[in-house]
Amino acid sequence: xxxxxxxxxxxxxxxxxxxxxxxxxxxxxxxxxxxxxxxxxxxxxxxxxxxxxxxxxxxxxxxxxxxxxxxxxxxxxxxxxxxxxxxxxxxxxxxxxxxxxxxxxxxxxxxxxxxxxxxxxxxxxxxxxxxxxxxxxxxxxxxxxxxxxxxxxxxxxxxxxxxxxxxxxxxxxxxxxxxxxxxxxxxxxxxxxxxxxxxxxxxxxxxxxxxxxxxxxxxxxxxxxxxxxxxxxxxxxxxxxxxxxxxxxxxxxxxxxxxxxxxxxxxxxxxxxxxxxxxxxxxxxxxxxxxxxxxxxxxxxxxxxxxxxxxxxxxxxxxxxxxxxxxxxxxxxxxxxxxxxxxxxxxxxxxxxxxxxxxxxxxxxxxxxxxxxxxxxxxxxxxxxxxxxxxxxxxxxxxxxxxxx
Amino acid sequence: xxxxxxxxxxxxxxxxxxxxxxxxxxxxxxxxxxxxxxxxxxxxxxxxxxxxxxxxxxxxxxxxxxxxxxxxxxxxxxxxxxxxxxxxxxxxxxxxxxxxxxxxxxxxxxxxxxxxxxxxxxxxxxxxxxxxxxxxxxxxxxxxxxxxxxxxxxxxxxxxxxxxxxxxxxxxxxxxxxxxxxxxxxxxxxxxxxxxxxxxxxxxxxxxxxxxxxxxxxxxxxxxxxxxxxxxxxxxxxxxxxxxxxxxxxxxxxxxxxxxxxxxxxxxxxxxxxxxxxxxxxxxxxxxxxxxxxxxxxxxxxxxxxxxxxxxxxxxxxxxxxxxxxxxxxxxxxxxxxxxxxxxxxxxxxxxxxxxxxxxxxxxxxxxxxxxxxxxxxxxxxxxxxxxxxxxxxxxxxxxxxxxx
Numbered sequence: 001x002x003x004x005x006x007x008x009x010x011x012x013x014x015x016x017x018x019x020x021x022x023x024x025x026x027x028x029x030x031x032x033x034x035x036x037x038x039x040x041x042x043x044x045x046x047x048x049x050x051x052x053x054x055x056x057x058x059x060x061x062x063x064x065x066x067x068x069x070x071x072x073x074x075x076x077x078x079x080x081x082x083x084x085x086x087x088x089x090x091x092x093x094x095x096x097x098x099x100x101x102x103x104x105x106x107x108x109x110x111x112x113x114x115x116x117x118x119x120x121x122x123x124x125x126x127x128x129x130x131x132x133x134x135x136x137x138x139x140x141x142x143x144x145x146x147x148x149x150x151x152x153x154x155x156x157x158x159x160x161x162x163x164x165x166x167x168x169x170x171x172x173x174x175x176x177x178x179x180x181x182x183x184x185x186x187x188x189x190x191x192x193x194x195x196x197x198x199x200x201x202x203x204x205x206x207x208x209x210x211x212x213x214x215x216x217x218x219x220x221x222x223x224x225x226x227x228x229x230x231x232x233x234x235x236x237x238x239x240x241x242x243x244x245x246x247x248x249x250x251x252x253x254x255x256x257x258x259x260x261x262x263x264x265x266x267x268x269x270x271x272x273x274x275x276x277x278x279x280x281x282x283x284x285x286x287x288x289x290x291x292x293x294x295x296x297x298x299x300x301x302x303x304x305x306x307x308x309x310x311x312x313x314x315x316x317x318x319x320x321x322x323x324x325x326x327x328x329x330x331x332x333x334x335x336x337x338x339x340x341x342x343x344x345x346x347x348x349x350x351x352x353x354x355x356x357x358x359x360x361x362x363x364x365x366x367x368x369x370x371x372x373x374x375x376x377x378x379x380x381x382x383x384x385x386x387x388x389x390x391x392x393x394x395x396x397x398x399x400x401x402x403x404x405x
Numbered sequence: 406x407x408x409x410x411x412x413x414x415x416x417x418x419x420x421x422x423x424x425x426x427x428x429x430x431x432x433x434x435x436x437x438x439x440x441x442x443x444x445x446x447x448x449x450x451x452x453x454x455x456x457x458x459x460x461x462x463x464x465x466x467x468x469x470x471x472x473x474x475x476x477x478x479x480x481x482x483x484x485x486x487x488x489x490x491x492x493x494x495x496x497x498x499x500x501x502x503x504x505x506x507x508x509x510x511x512x513x514x515x516x517x518x519x520x521x522x523x524x525x526x527x528x529x530x531x532x533x534x535x536x537x538x539x540x541x542x543x544x545x546x547x548x549x550x551x552x553x554x555x556x557x558x559x560x561x562x563x564x565x566x567x568x569x570x571x572x573x574x575x576x577x578x579x580x581x582x583x584x585x586x587x588x589x590x591x592x593x594x595x596x597x598x599x600x601x602x603x604x605x606x607x608x609x610x611x612x613x614x615x616x617x618x619x620x621x622x623x624x625x626x627x628x629x630x631x632x633x634x635x636x637x638x639x640x641x642x643x644x645x646x647x648x649x650x651x652x653x654x655x656x657x658x659x660x661x662x663x664x665x666x667x668x669x670x671x672x673x674x675x676x677x678x679x680x681x682x683x684x685x686x687x688x689x690x691x692x693x694x695x696x697x698x699x700x701x702x703x704x705x706x707x708x709x710x711x712x713x714x715x716x717x718x719x720x721x722x723x724x725x726x727x728x729x730x731x732x733x734x735x736x737x738x739x740x741x742x743x744x745x746x747x748x749x750x751x752x753x754x755x756x757x758x759x760x761x762x763x764x765x766x767x768x769x770x771x772x773x774x775x776x777x778x779x780x781x782x783x784x785x786x787x788x789x790x791x792x793x794x795x796x797x798x799x800x801x802x803x804x805x806x807x808x809x810x
Contacts, residue, residue: 016461050481056421057485058492065491065499069484072477076455079474080462086470087463094470098503099548120548143504143525 003125004029005166007039007135007157011174012230013077014044022230023084025172026130030090035125037164039135039157040081042073047136063108067137067147071097074134074153082132092130095120097137098145102156104138107286110149111138112213113156116163133160151211158214162221169223172230173209177237180401181254185389188402192252193235196243199252199344200225202378206342207257215239251345251354251399256392258339258385260290261313262370263320264305267330270297274327278304281319287312290340291373291382301330305371307382310336338370339388342380343395355379361398367391408530409434410571412444412540412562416579417635418482419449427635428489430577431535435495440530442569444540444562445486447478452541465719468513472542472552476502479539479558487537497535500525502542503550507561509543512691515554516543517618518561521568538565556616563619567626574628577635578614582642585806586659590794593807597657598640601648604657604749607783611747612662620644656750656759656804661797663744663790665695666718667776668725669710672735675702679732683709686724692717695745696778696787706735710776712787715741743775744793747785748800760784766803772796 006029008022026038041047050070054061061069078094085092101117124131135153138146148155154171161169178200181189195203197219204212210227218225218239228236268274275294282289292306308316317334324332341362348354358379362369367390371382383391396402411434413427431443446452455475459466466474483499490497506522529536540558543551553560559576566574583605584594600608602624609617615632623630623644633641673679680699687694697711713721722739729737746767753759763784767774772795776787788796801807 016458019462053421053481053485054488057424058488060492061488062491065484065487068499068501069481072480075477076458076474079470080458082470083459083463083466086467087465094473096473096550145501 001033001035003035003037003164003166004168004170005037005039005157005161005164006170006172007153008041008081008230009153009173010041010044010046012172013040013042013081016080019043019077019080020084022172023081023088025230026081027085027088027090030130037121037125037131037133037160037166038081039133039153039160040074040077041135041153043077043080046073046076064144067108068145070147071134071137071145074136078132078134085130085132090130091128092132093124094132094134095124096134097156098139098143100133100160102138102159104140104146104148106140106142106144106146108146110286111140111146113138113148113159116159118160118163121160121164149211151209151214154211154214155217158217158223158225161223162217166223169218169225171210171225171227173227174230175209176229176232176234177227178203178208178239179253181392181396182256185256185392186254186396189396190402192237194238194240194243195252196346197239197241198377199346200239202342202344202375203253203255206255206344206378206380207259207340208253208255250347251343251401253344254341254392254395254399254401255344256339256341256388258388259310260307260338260340260382260385261310262305262307262335262338262382263313263316264303264333264335265320265324265329266303266333267301268304269328270300270302275304277323277327278320281323282308282316285315285319287316287319291371291380293371307338307340307371337385338382339385340380340382341388341391341395342378343399344378346377348377348379357398358395361394362391365390365394367394406438406440408440408442408569408571409573409575410442410444410562410566410569411575411577412558413446413486413635414558414578415446415449415451417577418445418447418486421485424448424482424485425489427577428486428493430635431486432490432493432495435535442526442530442536442538442565442571443486444538444558444565445479445482446540446558448482451478451481469549472513473550475552476539476542476550479541483537483539490535490537495535496533497537498529499537499539500529501539502561503544503548505538505565507543507564509545509551509553511545511547511549511551513551515691516545516551518543518553518564521564523565523568526565526569554616556614556619559616559619560622563622563628563630566628567622571628574623574630576615576630576632578632579634579636580614581634581637581639582632583608583613583644584658586797586801587661590661590797591659591801594801595807597642599643599645599648600657601751602644602646603782604751605644607747607749607780608658608660611660611749611783611785612745613658613660655752656748656806658749659746659797659800659804659806660749661744661746661793663793664715665712665743665745665787665790666715667710667712667740667743667787668718668721669708669738669740670725670729670734671708671738672706673709674733675705675707680709682728682732683725686728687713687721690720690724692721692724696776696785698776712743712776742790743787744790745785745787746793746796746800747783748804749783751782753782753784762803763800766799767796770795770799772799
């Protein structure tokens, strides 16, 4: 029997009626003759509610305790989906990340999956059951519970699809697929029928809905991923490795992300080892640095700016402050009101001029660019948060993304 | 270092302020030089809320899924208590029932603890940590999560006290100890300074706050248990095995319980094997039968009545109905609006007349007795639920429990 891994996001599971709806969809997949493993996120805003609860107890909740706390959200939704399936007459069982054998590294808050021991899942599938797995969580070799970070359930789903050699991984969410831009910002945004891993990865990094690591994993093992709506039967977007040539020659999408904060270290001595000294402590506490810009040196001193996720800002400042003092920096600045806007497309790597067109479009809209970073197939600008929607609309128009394809 | 196991009930952990208060109490015990293992129940009404949530999904939630769902409540409270302790500067770690090594049998909803593997707890204690353990839950040999039934956190605490050879087990709750009757029903009820295991067990069976299994376990291993208030420093009630002789010669308390439903099987053939045939299916689904009464036989037919916990009534009826038909019973009756009232005291086993005094007191109050059952040191009457508070007050007065001792 062919196996499909599905993933249902939190907004698809926000209340009892939606839980039943998800169970019906899972059941319908089963009725078509598939084995199903369904990964569930926490219901609605549960994770945020639990985080708030933790912060009422402590301004800096212990990361191990916070992960164990947050892991309960997915367990709740999984048990409810399994109950709903049983109520509909389907054999089903829910498994925690631990029970599902999802072993991770010991990095609380954004643990990476080390490997999956699928023994229990396989046993349940052999017994004819639909298996519901708590997303977003795993366990360390010491049996401590970890979480995989925002969007971690996507990674759980893709990792399970890899480990179980599933035919495909279906990501069900509250939108109908991957769009040329967020349709809430750009009404004329177009749904993409397909997109290749690399482009999707860049879109995800740039702020589109999926967790980038899930795309990396899918690309690595060539697992086809379908992103579609929980609430409609419209075909979604297929993420895979064989996108037709002609689609490769354009900008595919504009993405934005407001979860951006900037830290500037002022008056840093311009000598070797300084950047390492600044970024090592961030790596040690598991904070990813995104855009890094170093100004031209004036009299042996330079300013170094970098961005981190806004939620990481307090911890990032804490980690960087002692080093900044130690290396004799003049000061530390931070700015939380920033956003990223990016254009993505494999076409860019063969055709020059995309960057110029992007900067021109933003300039014409009167939007100031604070920082710039590029990959082979992505150009990202950091702009003020309050201008980011305008920036997305301007770029969508400049690259004529509303047209065909 | 001497070890104390503490247990904090749900009403002691109802909000963030109470969580901090509990953490302060735990910290204060540590400051006195003790090692502390603290078992926590779910916050406030969490368990009931989760049960309601399950019933919005299914009228008969799958027991395995329900247990996994309910287990999250205690995990939440434990992580918060551990965070609060860390915030106050104490090293602390929270453990799920699984992490704490609490192995149970596979009886969902009311699993019994099979054994405890305290390795992880001991490791954390050796590292100088305060260990917070999720009450009410354990795991089977197949790594499935079970719960221990209402009040199960008491049993978790006593079982840990046994396994860890604690000096004593302290049960913190929203009352100051064990009373001669529920002070909300009888304002002149008196707090007992001490009570022996046997009497406490009968009081617990009869409806007083603790889970009876926790007392059985404490008695078996002679662990002293103190029941006291989370919110005051008043000395509580010591439950132990060496109560002074003179206290043994009286009725010690009146207990009541409204979680009672009666099932009557009408017109049962009066021949051997019938009772076994009726009660075996109940045992198989894990339902405890409490009071059993069989009427005198008339023309080879009899009526058989028994009580179960009210929450078990639907499942009990389901289990008994096919057997009742099979043995040719005339019908099945059930009544949910009943309650138990009991008097307890070791004195009863040596002095006659207690039963007569009890029945007289109820008769004088105009309260009808529906069923009667006795143990060596307890007499229990089943009465209509709406009369039970009156019954408690009448008995408290009849046995002069407001006086001294």
